[in-house]
Structure formats: C-alpha cells, structure tokens
C-alpha cells in the first residue's frame with residue numbers, strides 16, 4: 001500500500017534498475033519520492049517536479065533518459081516524482097489522478113488547507129529546504145499540441161527558464177492552486193507543458209529542456225537563443241457553466257449544450273478567425289459557457305458570438321490547451337483563449 005500523503009526520500013535508480021526499465025522502477029517506489037543527485041554545495045540547487053498528474057509521462061521519460069547518461073551536473077539536483085499511484089494504475093499513465101481522489105496540482109497555497117492536500121505542503125517544504133535557484137514542473141497537455149511554458153509572473157527568470165524548453169510562454173492570472181503559483185524571486189517556479197502525452201516530440205522537448213536546465217551554468221538570464229519567445233498574456237479560461245454538458249462529434253448533439261468537433265485540437269496555438277465555426281450550441285446558447293480571466297468573470301460575448309446554432313469567435317484569437325476529453329472539459333476547462341492584441345485593446 002502506497003503512502004501518498006508525503007514524499008519519501010529515495011535513491012536514484014541504479015544502473016541495473018535503469019536497464020530494467022522505467023515502469024519496473026516506478027512499481028518499486030513506496031509512493032511519491034524525492035531523489036537527490038548531489039553536486040557542489042557552493043552552487044544553488046535546482047529542482048525538477050514531474051508526474052503531479054499520473055497520465056503525463058514526458059517529464060519522467062526525459063529524466064530517465066538523462067539519468068542513463070550518468071550525468072554529473074555542477075549543482076545539486078532534486079527530483080520529485082509525485083503521483084506514482086495514479087501513474088501505475090491500469091497499465092500505466094492512464095489516470096491524471098485516481099477516481100475518487102484529488103488533482104494534486106490544485107492543492108498549493110490558499111487552496112492547500114484541506115487534509116487531502118498534505119502532500120502539496122510536504123512538497124513545498126522539501127523545495128523550501130533545498131533553497132533552489134529554480135524549479136521546473138513538467139506536464140503534458142491532455143490534447144495533442146505543441147509545447148509551451150506557463151508562469152504566473154512575467155519576470156526575466158521565468159522567461160529564461162521557459163526559453164530552455166520551448167518557444168511559447170503563457171502568463172496567467174488564473175489561480176487554481178498549481179505549484180507554479182508558489183513562485184518567488186528566490187525560487188522561481190515554472191510549468192512546462194511538453195505537448196500532448198501521446199505526441200512523440202513531447203518526450204524530446206522534455207529531455208532536451210531538462211538537459212539544458214540541469215547542465216547549463218546559468219539558467220536565470222535570458223539568452224539570445226535559437227528562438228524568440230512568443231509571450232501570451234491574460235488568457236481567458238473557457239469552462240462549462242454548472243449543469244451544462246458537452247459532446248464531441250461531427251454533427252450537433254441534441255442533448256448537449258455544446259458540441260465540438262473531435263479534431264478541434266488541430267486549432268491549438270494557431271490563430272483562429274471569426275469566420276471559422278468552432279462548434280454548435282444547444283438550447284442555452286452562449287449561457288452554457290463560463291469565462292474567466294483569473295480576476296473576474298467575463299460575458300461569453302466578450303469572446304464568442306452565436307450565429308444560428310453555431311459557435312464562432314468574436315475576434316481573431318489563439319486557443320490552446322484544447323481538450324477532446326469530455327470528462328476533463330467538464331471538470332477542468334474546454335480550452336484557454338488569448339485574443340489578438342488589436343482586439344483586446346482598451
């Protein structure tokens with residue numbers, strides 16, 4: 001029986017365990033683990049967190065590949081592998097969290113007062129005790145799509161950390177109790193969405209980024225790198241209103257309040273124009289949707305228009321973190337949107 005309410009200090013996988021494979025090693029863990037690769041004590045440590053969500057394996061796969069290289073980074077590195085129990089269920093990497101349990105990346109900060117969020121507090125205590133100069137938390141999106149970073153502050157440190165992994169940085173005011181919200185000037189924390197869990201390039205994003213994060217001498221200064229960071233600000237979180245239902249299909253579903261096509265993920269991060277219909281609305285019309293920019297609720301008409309029974313954007317926007325999983329859409333959100341700069345002026 002795994003103890004899921006706290007972190008277990010644990011050794012890094014041995015060469016033999018590295019040979020036996022990642023799932024085999026995961027099965028041997030006592031629960032969430034905190035691993036340490038010691039380095040020079042006069043350099044600040046760095047922390048990698050991953051598997052807060054059990055169905056998002058790219059971060060662990062990237063670490064696994066990096067550990068194979070017997071790395072000897074200059075600074076001490078800590079690795080927190082969190083929802084091992086959910087990751088192992090049903091053959092592996094199926095569940096974000098186990099049925100009847102809690103989303104472990106919604107329990108930090110003010111959201112962390114309840115008893116089931118003891119693990120979140122224990123992870124924060126481990127991070128604070130390690131006094132790291134930076135923390136990266138690796139995830140996958142539930143839908144297919146390219147990589148991006150998310151931070152709650154637009155500081156140079158966050159932009160520098162994001163640039164080690166990806167070319168997009170989302171600055172969000174939305175507060176959900178995620179680990180990245182615990183960011184400080186001394187220990188900046190950033191979320192990396194490596195791309196979809198099913199996309200092979202996501203594992204490469206994780207590995208290449210981890211290598212840069214763990215092996216580069218200075219990770220907090222913005223580099224004139226290979227790519228320009230695309231900065232996306234003030235995303236609008238689009239959810240279902242309470243009691244509303246969603247369906248994914250090629251044709252409108254009569255019982256659903258909103259129907260989206262199953263291939264809507266193809267819109268991830270591209271500019272979508274108002275002419276392009278997103279899907280279909282039911283009898284509630286736009287009232288089925290709930291919009292928030294993290295500070296306040298927005299009227300659905302700020303982002304959308306209804307034309308007959310079709311749902312359109314009111315202005316050109318980028319959509320991302322689009323899911324086609326009805327359960328995630330109902331419990332979390334449908335997608336996020338950033339309006340084109342000209343449209344959101346004023």
Ligand SMILES: [Zn+2]
Nearest residue numbers: 053056139140
């Ligand atoms: Zn996640």
